[in-house]
Amino acid sequence: MDHDSAVDLLRRSYAAVPPGEKVRLAKRTSNLFRPRAAPQVPGLDVSGLTGVLRVDPTARTADVQGMCTYEDLVDATLPHGLMPLVVPQLRTITLGGAVTGLGIESTSFRNGLPHESVTELDVLTGSGEIVTARPDGDHADLYAAFPNSLGSLGYATRLRIELQPVRRYVALRNIRFTRLEELVDAIAEVTATRAWAGMPVDAMDGVMFSPGEAYLVLATFTDEVERPSDYTGQDIYYRSLRRRTRDTLTTYDYLWRWDTDWFWCSAAFGVQHPVVRRLWPARWRRSDVYHRLVRLEHRYGVAARVDRLRGQPARERVVQDVEIPLERTADFLRWFAGNVGMAPVWLCPLRLREPAGPGSARSWPLYPLRPGQDYVNIGFWGTVPMAEGAADGDVNRSIERTVSELGGHKSLYSDAYYDRDSFDRLYGGATWRAVRDRYDPEHRFTGLYEKAVARA
Secondary structure, three states: OOHHHHHHHHHHHHHHOOOOOOEOEOOOOOOOOOOOOOOOOOOEOOOOOOOEEEEEOOOOEEEEEOOOEHHHHHHHHHHHOEEEOOOOOOOOOEHHHHHHHOOOOOOHHHHOOHHHHEEEEEEEOOOOOEEEEOOOOOOHHHHHHOOOOOOOOOEEEEEEEEEEEOOOEEEEEEEEEOOHHHHHHHHHHHHHHOEEOOEEOOEEEEEEEEOOEEEEEEEEEEOOOOOOOOOOOOOOHHHHHHHOOEEEEEHHHHHOOOOOOOOOHHHHHOOOOHHHHHHOOHHHOOHHHHHHHHHHHHHHOHHHHHHHHOOOOOEEEEEEEEEEEHHHHHHHHHHHHHHOOOOOEEEEEEOOOOOOOOOOOOOOOOOOOOOOOOEEEEEEEEEEEOOOOOOOOHHHHHHHHHHHHOOOEEOOOOOOOOOHHHHHHHOOHHHHHHHHHHHOOOOOEOOHHHHHOOOO
């Protein structure tokens, strides 16, 4: 199906939604951890919007449909020696999803977030129109408010994004830290100089196993390699940080190094046990398979019932990514280790992109990180036992309070508990309402607060 036909199919599906009913995507899969109400009416048909329209190696851009996965996009760009400026860590995250719902990865300390490399995008608005939004011009307000709007302001049908050159391999240095302050200082130095110990750094992330054991993984693109490692088989990537100070991966395997075991979350399904791993087909060692298993557990609660029969306490789901100012990162990590106790946690340094020319860095009102401020994204995904007398959500609420106290922000792909006033203050409520009223005057799309907190 060509792009025009796919957009026409989308618009016809929009017209088929009865007046007064909320408009939603007709989409079977999701990387969200936020439970959603089952739709009662047909949704928007985006089945034809899953491809790469064009890769321009000279201009280093790609035109991509909104439901295209990063897995498919990378397959189209790597043969040209190019990749997106930021490739979120899970294969089935879509371009539209990473822009409207945010994404991050190890190049974010120099390239910011995925939406910052979008030069223009076509959006189906709540009025049923397709508009092209750019950083300036008639629809600059939609362009600025679209990131972190979670589909409440429209759905991207096409995005033009910048690409960057890459090499065939990625050389890794796994640097261990026993003091969090030293880890923070190292992140600051690499962010400022884009180098460490005299070698350039093209990508940077890390893992904390405990406040006394953390690793920074410094990556450099290269064409020189003897024998790259392979973590798609029996070896498990995150475990390698503890036993190897240097490593090399193909660029393709580096981009998906976290997907094979969903970081470390595959352990919950037994996939890290050597016997189970040999029997578990390699094609099923991927994040979307694990995510489907999680959705089945949410639906049927088998593990929860087994825990009750064994006399185990109920467990609270704690699945979050938070951005903490670099200078408060050690404080948050110590608080988290002492009060939540989940380990490992992922560390991904972040800084909004610097302007290419004169002027200040662009800000994004629905996720107002401060230009010029260094942050660390801290990701933690799992469950914790609920204390006697505690209510489900107590741990997540304490995380929200602590993140706010430290001047940070929390992504909205999972559970959120903010009251509406706090949510509006943290996530650009006034801007969101102004843009929604312009592009969706009848409020056909579900509101941002309703999606993120009320789970509508």
